[in-house]
Structures are given as structure tokens and as C-alpha cells.
Amino acid sequence: MRILIAVLLSVCSVAASAAEIVAGPMPGHSTMRQVKVWVQTDEPALVQLRYRADEGEDWLTSEPEATNSEKANTATVLATGLEPGLHYEYEVLVDDVVQPAEHTQRFVTQPLWQWREDPPDFRFALGSCAYINQPEYDRPGEPYGGDYRIFDAIADAEPAFMLWLGDNVYYREADWNSKSGMYARFSHTRGHEALSRLVTGTHHYATWDDHDFGPNNSDRGYAMREAALEVFNAFWANPDFSAAGTGGVTNYFEWHDVGFFLLDNRYFRQANYRVSGDRTILGEDQVEWLIDALKTSNASFKFVVMGGQFLNSAESSESYINLAPGERRELLDRIEAERIPGVVFLTGDRHHSVLLKMDRYRTYPLHEWTVSPLTAGSHNPGDEAMQYDVDGSLYTERNFGMIEVTGPRNERVASLILHNSDGEEVWRGEIRQQDLQP
Template structure:
């Protein structure tokens, strides 16, 4: 009997952790609150306990009840925090502390405005994340792989991760609400992903595969269900059009990120009209107005597909001439400094640079894929905007570091392979983007 008791005691942390299906995952972090996401195996009461590192005072959130109707997800706000601090936290389910074999920490953003230069920070950017599942994958060689990339990203110790679309891939059986929940659950629950989720803050946009089928557009009949899933499973701080797509914005230190939706308003690719909608008039107007009012050192536009490249390939914005021309014209006419793009989709990585007469060049960093299948570049990729030596056809992710005094900030791009080895680096100065 004693040996059975000892065995059960030793198993207790495993049994407790098993009550969590996936997570915890850190969502947005601001100066006065942080979002923490947890999914349980069944209906349960979840709360978070946390304390500032170096201080023993414990704070406790109100409990949140998880239910089947919302996939047993708890979205919990830690609101007794202050600026520029790091916190250790615990997850409690049904008043029992969950055990993990890695630490749990989050942070708040620093109040630096009118006081000093903005703090240095770093983030990870990646796209195209495919997690294999026997039975729903296509026959033959698995399309996904290389999940060691999550550990390589975590090892970079970024402040946050920016998911640039195709963050998972819906399959043919998934086009019901039940199927969409299953696909989100399956990808979010990848064991090797959990430490990265728990200790790095996460922001996301979507592209076609985590919105709907391949190359899907505004006609997708389950778009509202896709939107419901996105809001359930991600922790973005806002949505500009509450019931229309995932467009949003957030700020980290002196950099603003404009999170674009290239699906919700998008006309079908097949329409032979150069004026057809890509982001759509409503979203384009918001973006240009928001950029015009921004004082950020860098204004990073995050989009599912490539913008700067003129190559009319696949789903590049160049296929939507009217909107692309309007965007480029207005960026120049409004004299908006500091703009650059982060994009995905292509299953290759590269840096494109568009030289513009009378103003600074526009850069577009494409990083793809993380764990999905690799692709080869095509002839049109080798055009006048491609920065020599930056085209990569292996699985990769990027680390982006921002540092320096407020009047001369530097944004350093490093492309890593799935093991974390450096492939190439490039630094851009804010003073060069004016």
C-alpha cells in the first residue's frame, strides 16, 4: 500500500498538468495588463497567480470557467501589474496548481516616453507552420516537420513572437466549426511548442490556410467562424473592425505594428480587373490614416503576402495593381517615414528593396516556412527589388532586434535556420527611412 501511495504522489504533477490541453500561452503585454491564455481538457475553473520577480507579494486573478462552447479556453487578464517588470506566474485549475517542467514568466512594457530613449527589444517572426496529423494529411511524404525550430526560437529569448499567417493549415475535414476547433486544438497542442507559448508574448495575423482553403478570399462561407476561432485562440489586443476580419495594431517600445488582413475583403485572384480589392477600401483608408498619425521610429506593416516585389506571382500584391499603386503613391505623397513590411506565404525567405525616386526605399522581409514544406524560388523572384544574397529556400525564422537612441534607432534582421544557425543579417537605420 505504501508503494502505491508513493507512486501516486510522484505521478501527481503529471496528472495535474494533464488537466491542461494546451498552453499557457502569453498574449499581448501592455504597461498595465497582460493576457494569459489557457485551454483545459474539460470544463474547469482556471486562475493565475503571479508575483514580480524579486518580490514575494502574490497576486491572484479572478477565476474563469472554461466551457465546451468555447473549446474550454480561458482568456485571463493579469491586471495588478506595473510598467517594465517581469513576473513569474502559476496556472491553477480547480484550485490545484499545475506543474510544468519549464518556468512560466511574463513581462510588462516599460514607460519610457518623455523620460529616456526607448528600450531595446527583440522579437521572432515566422510563418507557415504545418503540424502533421495522420489521417487528415495527404498521402505520401509528410508535409510538415522540423518542430525543433520552436526550441531554436525560444533559445533566442525574444520579448515576443509575431506569427505572420498560415500559422496552421486547415484540411478538407475541417470546414465546420467542430473541424476548425479540432485543427486549432491539434496545432496549438504540439508538445514541443509549449515552452515557447508559455514564456514569450504572441501576436498574430492570418493568411489563406488559417482563414480557409488555399487561396481563399472574401467569398469563403465560413469566414465568420474563422474569425471566431482567431479571436478564441489568439491574444491580440484589438480588432479595428470588430466583425470584419483581424485587422489591428499594437506598439512595442517605439515601434508600431499594423496587422493587416489580406483575406476578408479580398476579391478572387481570378478576376481580371487591376482595380480589384486586396485589402479593400475600408482597410486601406484605416492603414494610411493610422500610418499618417504614427510617430513610431519604425512602422511595420505585417501582411500575409508579399507587397514590395513587383513579381505577379502566386498571391503577391502585385497581382492587385490598383491597390498596390495607390499604397505606394500615398506613402510618398503623405511623406510617411519609417515604413517596412513583414510578409510570408511564399515558402521561401528573402528581402526585397524598392527604390523610390525622391524618397527612401521600401523594404519587405519575407520569412517562410517554419515547419511547412519548402519551395523553390522562380525566375520572377530574381527581379530588381531582390536584395542580393538574401534568398533562402530552407525552413527558417527571423529574429529582429531594435536598439539605439531614439533619433537613430537600428533594426537588425537575422535569418536563422531551424537549428538556430545564422544564415544572413542586415541592419536598417531609422534615419535611412526618411
């Protein structure tokens, strides 16, 4: 009898101490044959996925990934052996124990449409500047973050994926001088209940800006930039980073017939107000990679994604034209010289949303849609010189964007739709593939 009680107590003790999920699971990069899924546990553990396309089919199981305390117990698990164009249900096993699912757990593979049919229609969400309050570390006074219901509004819209445009978390003074502080900030944001349904319910991609890279307006001189890269990589299931081959979070992915070129505007940039040396934001290697990648791409739309604005003509603060006018001019000239069609910029940072349109001589106009903020404080640019802003597109309250890509091959249309924190439409625009030809 005593032996039985001892065994039962031992089993109960093991069950009570078993690791659990504290954030996620979150689907990330999706291809036709494999998908990444991110997860965070409360203590070190082995994490696996069990998944199937249809109920009744045999379950497939991923290779296990270990979470460890050095990386805040995060892991990205790879689901392989998949088939194109399917929805998969999945379960997460932590130390061989199936974890209860708070929300529906599904991921999708991209369809094999090439040479068979027109590219499928789809829509994706986008936004930047997500501030989650934590009073013990925030500045005194009125909370800077709010309207967290916006994350459920995005989830309700059922986008194919969410594109995070930077400032996806906000490092505070207590965070950015230590790796543990950065891990703690990301863990606090990712584990917030307001984000849970959106995180689990759709795929996610991200680039960064200064507040999820380091201090305000930080640059390549930031001493912790390699630690920041490690932390960012630990919390996003992006395609592999450093597409340019020289560090940073530069990468690329496709969704159906659309290409997304995710740029890094922090890791390579010079100090903002240096008076000697090259004035650069992207750096030579990243610029060369971008031109090569754009030139090679056959995408209907080529969305160039960056944390800060590119086209804005205001020569002030952190605007591209103020900090690196030569590099900005080089990019504009080379996109034109290479006769690259379909280029549209997607940016964040500014705490207001606006569509910019730069008309160009003897070629198509360049568009840039800035979408910001999600839950951080909003900002009205007032009399700032924005000679390219489209009438009626400026919105100065918290918001998120949705882009719907529709239509037959070679006649695709990108509908830009801005929503407020409640998910209500507040502005709409349209960009046609046929209007973006050299």
C-alpha cells in the same frame, strides 16, 4: 469506517476528474499595466492567474474566465494591476487548483521610458507557415511538415515576443467546412509537444493567411469566414481584433518605440480571378485605417505585417500586383503623399525568405522582409521576377527571423537576422531609422 472510505473515494473521484491544462499557458498582448495570457483545458473549467513581480510579494489574482466545449475549452485571462517594466512570475489555477508548470511561467510589462530615457533595445522573432503533421488527415506520401526543433531554437534565442506572419496552422479538407474541425486543427497544433516551451516562454502576436483562415487561396467568399474569425480569436491573445471597425483580424500594438500594424489580407479580399467589381485585397475600410494609423504614429519603425507579399513585382499567382494592382499603387502613392517615415513590410506565405527593396524617386526606399517557412515545405522561386530582391538574402530552407532593434532615440537600427532550423545564423541585413525619412 464505511463513511470515511466513502469520503476518501469521493475525494479521489473528484481529483481524478479535475480539469487540466492541455496547451499553454501562453502570454500574449503586453502593455504597461495589463497582460493577456491564453490557456486551454481538457474540459470546461474556471481558469485564473496568480502572479507577482518579486518573490516574497503578495500574490495578485485575476478574475476567473470560464472555458467551455463550444470554444475547445480555451480562455484568455487578463492580468491587471501591474506596474510598468517588470517581470512577473505566475501560476495558473484551474477550478482553484494550482497546475504544475512544465516550463518557466513568466510574462513582462512594457517599461515607461517616454520622457525619461532612450527607448530600450529589444529583439523579436518572426516566421510563417507552421505545418504539424497528422497522418490520418494529411495527403498520402512524404510528410509535408518537419524540423520541429526550430521551435526550441526560437525559444533558445529568448525573443521578447514571437510574431506569427500567417499560415500558423494548416487546415486540411476535413477541417475547413465545420467550426469543430477548425477548433480541432488549432488544438492539435497548439498542443504539440514541440511547441510547448516556445508557447509558454514568450509573448505571442499573430495575423493570418489562407491556411489558418480557410481553404487554399481563400477569400471573402468563404462561407465559414465568421467561424474562422471566432476560432482564430479563441487561440490568440492579440490586442482586440477589428481595429478598422469592419471585421477581420486587423489590429495594432506597440513594443517600446516600434509600431506593428497587423493587416488582414483574407477577410476582405475579392475572389482572386473575378473580372467585375473592385479588385481588392485589404478593402477600402482597412486601407483608410492603415493610412490614418501610419500617419498618426510616432514609432521609429512602422512594421506593416501581412500574410502575403506586397512589393513583389511578379505578375502571377497570388502576388498583390497581379490581383489588386490599383490598390497596391494607391497604398504606395498615399504613403509617399502623406510623407510617412519608417515604413517596413513584414510578410510570410512564400515558403522561402527574402528581403525586397524598392527604391523610390525623391523619397526613401521601401523594404519588405518575407520570412517563411517554419516547418512546412520550402520552395525555390527560381526564375520568378523579383526585381526588388536584395542580393544574397534569398534562403530556400526552413527558417525563422529575428529583428534586433537597438540604438539611441531617433537613431534606431533594425538588424534582420535569419536562422536555420538549428538556430544557426544564415543571413544578416540592416535597416537604419535615419534612412527611412521622406
